[in-house]
Every structure is written in C-alpha cells, then in structure tokens.
Amino acid sequence: MIGLEVLGIRIISPEDPPVLLLQEEGGTRCLPIWIGAPEAAAIAVAIEGQQPERPMTHDLLGAVLQLLEPGEGTVVIESVDDGIYQATLHAGGHEIDARPSDLVAVAVRLGWRIECTRSLMDHVGVEVDTAPSDEVEAFRAFLDRVTPEDFDDEDNNH
Template sequence: MVLLEVAEIRTEPVSGAAVLLLREADGRRHLALWIADPEKAAIADAINETEPVRPLTHDLLARVIAVLCEEEPQCIITKVEDGIWFGELVLGDMRIDARPSDLVALALRLPVPIWCTEEVISTAGILLDAGPEDALEEFRHFLDEVSPDDFGPGPSTSG
C-alpha cells in the first residue's frame, strides 16, 4: 500500500472541471482525479477546517464511523478501469465500495490516512521530478495542456 497526501485541488482551465492532485507521501508520484464540484467543495472544506452550520453528508458519515467503529477505518483507492477510479472504505472486516473523492473527503474529516495500491500508483501515477513547489507548478502546466478526454470517460461521478 502507498500512503497519499492531498497536494492540491483546483479547477482545470480548459473544461472548468475540478481536479484533485494526490501525492505519494514518500515519493514523487502523483495521482490526478477529475472530481465533481460537490466533492471539490467537501474536500476544500475539510482542508480549510470549515465547520458547517449543520453536518453535511461527509461530516455525518465521519461522525457515525467515529462513534460505531472500534478499529481505525481505512480509505483505499483500489483501481482504475477505463478511466473510472474505484476505492474502498474498510471498516474492520467489511469492505465498502466508494468513490475516491468521497474517501478523501471522509479521510480528511476522520482524520485517517489515504492509501492506494501499488498497482494504482504504478499505472496511473504521474512522476514529477521537482521539489514540492516546482512539482505543483509542473503539474499546473500539465493541467493547462491536458483535457479530461485524455483519460477516458468523463469526470462525472467516477472520482
């Protein structure tokens, strides 16, 4: 398993699609996931530690997990098939299918680590050779030149 961190969340200039950039915690590989606007907002709120007036869906689920689960949950990005990303929320011996964008929003609220399989980072990872700030700039340039169509079926709700 590969530990991931949220590197950046932004809007791709050509299509206006939201892009979540995750980076390998101990390396230079990154994952770029096109995500829907509600998940972008949920992730941004968690990063900024914004407290909603009333709990939103990810807040509610995080509270339920915190109260009911004795073991620390795991948020794992498990595969990419035909441009669609898959993940699992692991609660003890239960594995629940989940979109990676929802897993990230949930992991940031619990807080728990975000993981992916070695296969995911090996096949879908983008290698950025520069330091953190240069890497982000290099990735921004990459986003300026790329379109979601380059990665298969649209940004819909797959991330």
C-alpha cells in the first residue's frame, strides 16, 4: 500500500467537476480523482480547518465513527473501473464500501490514514516534478489536457 496525502482540490473550469489530488507520501506521483462539488467543498472545509456553524454530514459520520469505533481507521482506494474509483473504509475490524471523496472527507476530519494500492498508483498515477513552481505548472498542463475518460480501465488491470 502507498500512503497518500491530500494535495488539494483543483477546479479546471466552472463547467468541469473538481479534481481531488492525492500525492504519494515521500513520492512525486499523484492520484487524480474527479469528484462532485459538494464533496469538494466538504474536503476543502476540513483541509482549511474551518468549523461550520452546524455539523455537516461528514462531520456527523466522523463523530459517529469515533463513538462506535474509537481509534484509527484507514481509507483504502483500491481500484478504478470505467473511470469510477472504488474505496473502502477500514475501522474497528469492519470494511465499508463508499465513494473515495466521502471517505477522504471523513479521513481528513479524523486524521485517519489514506492509502491506495501500488497497482492503482502505477496504473493511473501522474508523475509530478518535485520543484514547487514546476509542480504547479505540471499540474495545470496535466489538468488542461486530461479528461475523466482517460482513466477508464479498458483492460481491467488494477
């Protein structure tokens, strides 16, 4: 498994869905996942450490998980099939299937680990230059030319 850090949310244009960028720990590759606007907002709020006036759904889920299964949990992004990523929450001896964006929103709130399989990163990971200014330009160039269809898994290798 490869540990992932939330690099951020990027919006290419108002017409396109947001992209969640997860960078491998200690590495230079990123896993780009197209997500919905509400999930992007939920992740951004958590990354920025903002506390909403009233708990959002991901805050509620995080609070319930802490009550029922206190301790550490792990989000595992396992595969992509026809552009749809599959992920599982591992907590308290249980595995729960959910969308990666929802699981990342909860993991960021709880400080839980996010991982992906090595085969997934090898299959869809995007190499990023390590220099900060080059990194931004590389991602802009990548996001300008890539579409969700580029990540369709035609040969079913995960």
